[in-house]
Amino acid sequence: KAGVTQTPRYLIKTRGQQVTLSCSPISGHRSVSWYQQTPGQGLQFLFEYFSETQRNKGNFPGRFSGRQFSNSRSEMNVSTLELGDSALYLCASSFRQAADTQYFGPGTRLTVL
């Protein structure tokens, strides 16, 4: 069974730009969560989607948004990029809810210059 895939793997953007990251969950998984990982803050929850609806949201500004499609694939968007948005963005999928085991993708490394 194929794992969680994320594209692109690496991105370099400049301040003020916007970026869209994509995630394809494991086949049959309907819950997709996004996390930001930085050396200073560790892994922090961004949001979770289930059946195309945002079910839970972390403490991030409105510049961070996401969506989920009918095939469970998900995208997250960051607008008006700031230097502090440089991080590894991780997507995780689970069967139905977060208490089910979440499986992570390889991540997208975003660098903001």
Added chain:
Amino acid sequence: EDQVTQSPEALRLQEGESSSLNCSYTVSGLRGLFWYRQDPGKGPEFLFTLYSAGEEKEKERLKATLTKKESFLHITAPKPEDSATYLCAVVSGGYNKLIFGAGTRLAVHP
């Protein structure tokens, strides 16, 4: 507020020297505790899920245990390839999200 604390922050072992990593948690109603392994620049790799106090899971040289306040990841006779950051996370109450600890960086030297 839900909180997960891992100790030690870093651990250096000689090959074959067994040890334990600790994950203590304060949550409002534990729904699950998860252990992951993460290599540099990669996504976390799932190791174990524990749901109730007294539960134990084993996989090769690793064994995870759970009490009402903490979890341990025991590493028996580690090898250099076990070097990685080990992350503990919990899901609590009605929240559909993982709350992670800061991790333990393990280095196993031959």
